[in-house]
Amino acid sequence: xxxxxxxxxxxxxxPTYLGYLKALPPNASDNISxxxxxxxxxxxxxxxxxxxxxxxSAGKPKIGYVAADLIDELEEFxxxxxxxxxxxxxxxxxxxxLLEYKGFSGYGLNILAGFDVDESVVGKTDSGKxxxxxxxxxxxxxxxxxxxxxxxxxxxxxxxxCNLMIKNGILAIWNFAPTHLDVPENxxxxxxxxxxxxxxxxxxxxxxxxxxxxxxxx
Amino acid sequence: xxxxxxxxxxxxxxPTYLGYLKALPPNASDNISxxxxxxxxxxxxxxxxxxxxxxxSAGKPKIGYVAADLIDELEEFxxxxxxxxxxxxxxxxxxxxLLEYKGFSGYGLNILAGFDVDESVVGKTDSGKxxxxxxxxxxxxxxxxxxxxxxxxxxxxxxxxCNLMIKNGILAIWNFAPTHLDVPENxxxxxxxxxxxxxxxxxxxxxxxxxxxxxxxx
DNA sequence: AATATATCGATATATTTTTATCGATATGCT
DNA sequence: AGCATATCGATAAAAATATATCGATATATT
Numbered sequence: 197x198x199x200x201x202x203x204x205x206x207x208x209x210x211p212t213y214l215g216y217l218k219a220l221p222p223n224a225s226d227n228i229s230x231x232x233x234x235x236x237x238x239x240x241x242x243x244x245x246x247x248x249x250x251x252x253s254a255g256k257p258k259i260g261y262v263a264a265d266l267i268d269e270l271e272e273f274x275x276x277x278x279x280x281x282x283x284x285x286x287x288x289x290x291x292x293x294l295l296e297y298k299g300f301s302g303y304g305l306n307i308l309a310g311f312d313v314d315e316s317v318v319g320k321t322d323s324g325k326x327x328x329x330x331x332x333x334x335x336x337x338x339x340x341x342x343x344x345x346x347x348x349x350x351x352x353x354x355x356x357x358c359n360l361m362i363k364n365g366i367l368a369i370w371n372f373a374p375t376h377l378d379v380p381e382n383x384x385x386x387x388x389x390x391x392x393x394x395x396x397x398x399x400x401x402x403x404x405x406x407x408x409x410x411x412x413x414x
Numbered sequence: 415x416x417x418x419x420x421x422x423x424x425x426x427x428x429p430t431y432l433g434y435l436k437a438l439p440p441n442a443s444d445n446i447s448x449x450x451x452x453x454x455x456x457x458x459x460x461x462x463x464x465x466x467x468x469x470x471s472a473g474k475p476k477i478g479y480v481a482a483d484l485i486d487e488l489e490e491f492x493x494x495x496x497x498x499x500x501x502x503x504x505x506x507x508x509x510x511x512l513l514e515y516k517g518f519s520g521y522g523l524n525i526l527a528g529f530d531v532d533e534s535v536v537g538k539t540d541s542g543k544x545x546x547x548x549x550x551x552x553x554x555x556x557x558x559x560x561x562x563x564x565x566x567x568x569x570x571x572x573x574x575x576c577n578l579m580i581k582n583g584i585l586a587i588w589n590f591a592p593t594h595l596d597v598p599e600n601x602x603x604x605x606x607x608x609x610x611x612x613x614x615x616x617x618x619x620x621x622x623x624x625x626x627x628x629x630x631x632x
Numbered sequence: 633a634a635t636a637t638a639t640c641g642a643t644a645t646a647t648t649t650t651t652a653t654c655g656a657t658a659t660g661c662t
Numbered sequence: 663a664g665c666a667t668a669t670c671g672a673t674a675a676a677a678a679t680a681t682a683t684c685g686a687t688a689t690a691t692t
Contacts (some may be wrong), residue, residue, distance in 0.1 A: 203678075203679075204614070205679065205680090206679095207610070207613055207614060207617060207680085208607065208610040208613070208614075209610075210610075210613065211592075211609035211610050211613055212594060212607075213594055214609075215569075215592060215594065217611070217624075219569075219593070229623075229638080229639060229640090230503075230639075230640080231638080231639070234501075235470065237594050238594075238596070240680075240681065240682095241680060242638090242680080242682070242683095243679090245639090245640070245641075246641090246680090249640095249641070255639085255640055255641080256640070256642090256685075256687080256688060256689095257638070257639045257640045257686075257687045257688050257689085258637075258638045258639050258640080258688045258690085259638085259639075259640090259641095259688065259689075260638090260639070260640085269630075273614045274595060274609075274616065274617075275613070275616035275617065275619075275620055280615075280616055280619060289510065289511035289514050289515070290511045290515070292507065293507035293508045293510075293511040293677050295508050297507070297508070297594070300612070303608075303609055303612045303613075304612070304616055305612055305616075308583055311676065327653095343619050343622075343623070344615055344619065349609070350633080351437075359465075359514075367618070367619055367622050367623075368615040368616075368618045368619050368622075370612075374429075374433060374517070375433055375437070376430060376433070376434060376454075376455050376456075378456070381483075382622065384614070384615065384618035386611045386614050386615055388606070388608075388611060388672075389426060389429065389430075390521075391426075391429035391432075391521055392426040392429050393434070393588060393604045394427055394429075394521045394522070394523055394588075395425055395426070395492045395493070395521075396422070396425060396426075396602070396604050397498075397562055397586040397587075397588055397602065397604055398492065398493035398498055398522055398523075398586075399492075399493065399563050400426060400451065400585070400586045400602035401493075401498060401562065401585055401586050402493055403520060403559075404585050404586075404600065405417070405561070407580060407587075421648075421649075423648090423649065424649095446670075447668080447669060447670090448670080449668080449669070458650075458651065458652095459669090460650080460651060460653095461650065461651075462647095462651070463669090463670070463671075464650090464671090467670095467671070467672095473659045473669085473670055473671080474657080474658060474659095474670070475656075475658050475659085475668070475669045475670045475671085476657075476658045476659050476660090476667075476668045476669050476670080477658065477659080477668085477669075477670090478668090478669070478670085479670095512692080592654090
């Protein structure tokens with residue numbers, strides 16, 4: 197699968213470059229080379245150059261890229277300039293944390309409101325984001341033509357919420373429930389796979405600490 | 415990079431299989447085929463079979479695998495049986511949400527405590543997890559021989575916290591700050607890349623809604 | 633002005649990952 | 663019993679991804 201002609205792998209690395217560029221000190225040079233970026237991020241310089249080539253047309257030998265231009269191009273490409281509205285279902289701890297998080301606007305995401313079946317959490321978050329009863333989901337969703345849905349409900353409810361979202365015009369789903377969601381072809385599901393992350397950490401530890409796995413004993 | 419001989423890609427898919435198997439109704443057959451798993455999860459059956467081959471030795475033609483055995487083998491392989499202690503630095507909303515989350519124990523993770531420089535958040539979470547001042551990090555970390563660190567501080571503090579963790583014996587870091595962390599070779603950093611997820615959602619939307627990108631106009 | 637050097641972009645090679653194919657085998661059916 | 667079928671595991675082919683190589687070019691140095 198690819199997006200706008202570039203591979204998922206590249207798309208996932210672009211935000212890293214952008215973050216690095218934006219963190220550069222203001223007194224730094226106007227220019228930045230793929231070599232320098234690669235060194236800072238512990239990557240291959242050819243890969244960085246190739247990745248950047250998919251968003252940028254500039255880049256001069258011996259000079260590198262104009263940092264400011266590269267930032268603009270990355271932000272444009274990643275869609276940080278057009279803000280997308282989103283709705284969130286499941287106002288538990290994680291749901292609330294995401295509702296409150298200020299950083300999303302910088303990534304072009306605006307969470308309009310949270311929803312929950314539990315009427316006791318209905319109201320407003322500390323910073324004023326509304327939490328509505330789930331019964332009002334359909335109305336708000338359609339009226340605001342929201343296209344992005346965030347799922348932060350328990351696994352048992354996730355598929356039902358997913359179906360509800362699709363029924364109301366959601367096209368892209370950010371899923372924090374640790375389960376597979378069944379969706380039609382035109383719907384994108386991006387699951388935040390915490391279990392996979394943990395598997396990696398634990399696997400690394402096992403290797404570092406030299407705990408032999410049953411499967412490796414003879 | 416690979417873990418215990420299997421690729422990261424496979425390692426990331428294994429928890430999905432496990433989740434699916436555990437969600438199977440108890441009255442279902444004792445056996446499950448790669449074909450069935452693949453159909454349920456929208457994947458290629460050859461891939462499922464190959465992935466499972468890296469953790470399981472069983473599997474009979476026409477029958478498939480013994481579901482219970484497969485669950486055991488996956489859990490063993492993914493390290494869900496030996497519980498790893500972890501510490502978390504940054505007891506903001508996300509940090510607290512993770513501290514409170516009950517599900518991690520099922521993945522072999524036990525967060526002992528949270529730490530924060532802000533003394534006003536020190537105390538206990540609702541469910542009783544302690545939050546200590548950061549000054550006590552070193553002592554607890556070394557005494558308990560903790561090997562996993564979770565970073566939920568703002569980007570500006572992330573590298574410093576990371577360095578502190580490494581100094582105190584942490585070997586694997588789960589990073590929620592949207593920034594690259596510089597670490598020695600033997601340390602694993604797994605960054606939860608929210609920006610990358612958002613990039614994918616936004617990219618999908620742009621395609622679905624047929625908003626042409628500047629870069630695609632002629 | 634000539635030369636050296638950093639860096640780019642393009643092309644080529646290598647590696648990894650995914651997907652397809654195929655013979656072998658366990659079970660059910662005729 | 664013999665045949666059909668679902669499924670496995672292994673091997674092969676294809677596709678995707680990452681890495682290496684190389685000529686071209688912009689600047690700095692002699």
